[in-house]
Amino acid sequence: MLTRITLLALLFTLFLSPVFSQQKIQFFQTDWGNQLSIDEFLQRVKNDGYDGIETWFPYDEAKQKELKAGLEKYDLKVIFLHGTSKGLPFAESLKVYEENLQKIIAWNPVKINSHTGSDYWTLEENKAFIDVTTKASKASGISIVHETHRSRFSFNVPLTVEMLKLAPELRLNLDISHWMVVHERLIGLNDPLLQQILPNVDHIHARVGFAEGPQVNNPAAPEWGSALKTHLDIWEHIIRNSGQEIYTITTEFGPPPYLPTVPFSNVPIADQWEANVFIMKAIKERFAND
Structure with missing residues (x-):
């Protein structure tokens, strides 16, 4: 005969624990290359089932008002992009970076995604930008992630591992498509160096890269198919092991010239929007039976 404690434990397992194990994925659409008005763009984003958009922060006040009104109208969230000005001297660039970061924080976005540092600067110089964001994130409660991106501190896998040793609190946005081309191969889920990085990934840019x-x-x-599966396997692993109740993903297939075009006509050979919606659906399919 079951004891009262055993019965309660069984009921918890059967009825309560699945609630806590479920994860929600929030999908964000990139506005990279967008040619629509803000209202038309946001309406299309909403109609296609996205939770929000990811965009560079608009410093123009009129554009800020238009964006805020549109987000409220369509009940959409926002992730803002922020970046290091590589054309400025290091010290000046760091000062501008910190000042602009505070302006973005005032908007209270879901996350801030940073294009951080430069591949021409030292680890210590690049770490200075990360230190600024770590402090700001703790003070504001806003998650600030650093995108794995060519020409930034995180342009390859080994250097990103080195930075994690210097800055263990570093949080990342994984756009692994950059690393596929930098290292000229499909980096698989079980890659030993990649495994050291994945626990620090709090956001994903979902684009499929390849060796070239x-x-x-x-x-x-x-x-x-092989490249798609490699990326999906990595993304699914990150989400399932993140411990986050809500995980954010931005579908980020870009416009021409990222998107190849037909020679002489410059006509895109595929549809950027359709590619992003396809990726969103492919990720959802991985979690359909949860």
């Missing part, structure tokens, strides 16, 4: 480029021409094409 950061973006396949069409992720739905069967010839890219």
Whole structure:
């Protein structure tokens, strides 16, 4: 006969624990290359099932008002992009970076995604930007992540591992498509160096890269099946092991020239929006039975 404690434990396992194990994924659409008005763009984002957008912070006050009104109208969230000005001397760039970061924080976005540092600067110089964001994130409660991106401190896997040793509190946005082309190979989930990085990933840019480029021409094409699966395996592993109740993903297939075009006509050979929606649906399918 079951004791009262055993019965309660069984009921918890059967009825309560699944509630705590469920994860919600919030999808954000990039506005990279957008040619629509803000209202038309946000309406399309909402209609296609996204939770929000990721965009560079607009420093123009009129654009800020228009964006805020549109987000409220369509009940959409926002992740803001922020970046290091590589054209400025290090000290000046750091000062501007910190000042602009505070302006973005005032908006209270879901997250801030930073294009951080420069591949021409030392680890210590690049770490100075990370230190600024770590302090600001703790003070504001806003998650600030650093995108793995070519030309930044995180342009390759080994240097990102080195930075994690210097700055263990570093949080990342993984856009692994950059690393695929930098290292000229599909980096698999079980790569030993990659495994050291994945626990620090709090946001994902979902774009499929390959050995010769950061973006396949069409992720739905069967010839890219292996590359697609490699990326999906990594993304699924990150989400399931993150411990976060809500995980954020931005679908980030870009416009021409990231998106290949037909020679002479410059006509895109695929549809950027359709590629991003395809990726969102492919990720959702991985979690459909949860």
